[in-house]
Amino acid sequence: MRVLHFFKTYLPDTTGGIEQVIFQLCEQARANDVQAQVLTLSPEPTPETINVEHHQVTRARQNIQIASTGFSLDVFKRFSAMARESDVIHFHFPWPMMDLVHFCTRHGRPSVVSYHSDIVRQQSLLKLYRPLMNRFLGSVQRIMVASPNYQQSSEVLRHFSDKTVVVPYGLDANAYPQASTERLDYWRKRVGEAFFLFVGVLRYYKGLSSLLDALQGTNFPLVVIGNGPEESALKEQAARLQLQNVVFLGRLDDEDKVCLLQLSLALVFPSHLRSEAFGISLLEASMLGKPMISCEIGSGTTYVNHHEVTGLVVPPASPQALRAAMQRLWTDRVECMRFGAEARLRFEQLFTADRMWRNTLAVYNEAIDVAQRGA
Incomplete structure (x- = not known):
């Protein structure tokens, strides 16, 4: 064929x-x-x-x-x-x-x-x-x-x-590179561990403006992988909100992305419009056994991230809801591990x-x- x-x-x-x-x-x-x-x-x-x-x-x-x-x-x-x-x-x-x-x-x-x-x-x-x-x-x-x-x-x-x-x-999973000890050490020294992670092209429907608003007044660390048309506006917003714990890394190769997923606490995927039909980044997080936070927009994001099973699903464009979900995962690391294990299991069952x-x-x-x- x-x-x-x-x-x-x-x-x-x-x-x-x-x-x-x-x-x-x-x-x-x-x-x-x-x-x-x-x-x-x-x-x-x-x-x-x-x-x-x-x-x-x-x-x-x-x-x-x-x-x-x-x-x-x-x-x-x-x-x-x-x-x-x-x-x-x-x-x-x-x-x-x-x-x-x-x-x-x-x-x-x-x-x-x-x-x-x-x-x-x-x-x-x-x-x-x-x-x-x-x-x-x-x-x-x-x-x-x-x-x-x-x-x-x-x-x-x-x-x-x-x-x-x-x-x-x-x-x-076999198509992704293994994270080397050297690269893990490099990123651990640069951004630490147990941070919230976003991965994706910085487009209008990704909801990152709400995520930055959610971080105001908190100490939650956020690492952003990706570039795109909204990059300048998002960096200006982070500076205006005086967010000290947000790191924009731009576009990275797969090995670095795998390293940062492994080091992260959870993936935050705040897309708020139906232009986000699925979310490949959610699959990558599931593949590596990471819990997720996403928004209910009637699309496949909620099919990947099953609420209270693989992570948390919140209303779209709600900084307050995002902040509450991040606070919950930040506080309860046992629940984080449980969500991550369920995410990996769901990946093996549905998303290979x-x-x-x-x-x-x-x-x-x-x-x-x-x-x-x-x-």
Whole structure:
């Protein structure tokens, strides 16, 4: 089987959660004798074809970007050629350009969509896009969503319940580096131990402003891994609030991230909008047996972090609730350990890369069968 993944950005240009899901699927495909490759856009596609670990990535030139949507003239021809050599097309939603390419190329291949998130911010543009979006989702054989929470709470997916399948995201623990003694010692000396940790791209929906407000008047240490468009504003806020125990580390590699997760007390993931559909950082914390604090936003974050089992779930955009949850974990280390152990168990039961791959492969086969029957 030959699978073509199609999304607007990918490694090494960007490193978000969707990119991590595609990466895990491509690597698991190779381990199971399935050929997977990625077609994406890049502002500087030199070279045009690269390898990311063990799979090939083709990068078409991005001409312009409007409302977080990349556009490319070159991608139509590239997609058409690559689709002809593929057995299944795996689209990653949302990206309106993808819908146009799908219809304009008339590729005729069995298609599945990973529905990563509703469109939350661009409501005005959504009114214009909705007819094309509905036609696109109606034309594919299967739609995958990462949690039953998101399936039930998405107004869009309610219209396509007959073709929607829940396939939770997963990670391969063996693909992450082991934290060396030297790096652990380095970070222990630099930031200490038993701190609260945030990991992610610093975007508008991550809720970090509320988290910084929650720290005002406390001595809780917070380490922030990641960069992004909100970085300057968040650093200014931390300075204005005179927060002495907040450290912004920027983007780090996986070994350093693993070190800091191991040294941390708990992961705080304060995303407050449905643009946060799942939270790969929550999976990473679960994988390493760490308790979590997250917000109830009707998405997969609460599917990963089960309230009072793997951690604590609080109302969104509530500094007071975040502060209370942090105080509880800070005070009760036995409960922290219990939550962490349950998080690791839940990861093994639901969120491994192997499980995600096996479920995805079943969806590919369903899509091929449906396409052949003309259903």
